[in-house]
Amino acid sequence: MTNEKLNPNWVPQGADCFTWIAMDCSGKLAVMSNNGFGDLPESLLARNDSEELLNDFSDFLFEESKKYPSNLQKNGLVNLHFYSSWIYRAKNGKNEVLLDILNDWRSKGNLANANLSINKGMFVFEALDHGNIPGEFPVGYSRKCENGDYYKHLSPTILACIEDIPLPLREIVVKSDSLDFSRVDLIASGDIRKLFE
Template identity: 45%
Template structure:
């Protein structure tokens, strides 16, 4: 049973991954980590959860319907901000980069790094934790709160809407003001201002 609808609110439990396009046509994977909001324009779509499942299956190359994938970008990735809560045992940036590379070597297209290297996606993660202040993005000096999305991984070769099957493109939220190459943190309270509409050809 789908739980995503216009009245849905972020809460501890299910993690949703959604997709966004910035004002320049670049694509980001948005991981809500339970507490990040989803745009109302997405929640208002009938069967939104099924659509997100289809997009995620396509991203991980697990789709049984959409079997043609873009050629690998063969780019690189850059680590920007990262979760204190997830990496508190070793906050060194070089160690985290090494973990990402090792995961890419062993997990291939199932790794986070592959999303940047070969898919060309930015990746944003929502601040999580079991209470306010337990987690924050390392490397960001201004105030943040649970649910705010921080830029985690950056690609060097960028994906576009053309990398998705036409049948799935309407599941991508669009911004006219956000620039993924510049905007490191997205205020969770402003998600609907950032992403007011879904992609439409």
């Protein structure tokens, strides 16, 4: 990615996907995948090094970083909350989806999304992608949701904290003084810039 993509005038249009890291009011951490259509916090857009740091953070999480080798192994479990109606359209219910997610983790290890909760101790939120997948919705969520809204996909049983993150990467973690990731099911894309700083 080039450093010109994220800037104060950026708006989500589906062309580029960004993964960012958030911290809630009690210090719990979450991996937020915008899937092209979820909005991003203004603090990320204001930096001229956001993409470099986000890429470094992603490499750290997936244990592909030479700069920030990861020994973060929480050895917990993963909880499945909501899941994409499109991605898992061939699965028959939540138990089958969870089994598929765990099999993916057993196959891919540190490269699987489930590892973000199992060993990195983080929540995983996914934004709805109506641009490429019209009508996609988070299965199990009964309220209204719109393109770009972030739904809670996975959660850990053993939590990470900011001290688990290498010091240079902590500055790219955006914070919310009001959200509690354990209590929120969906974060509206239109509220991202109000809720995170």
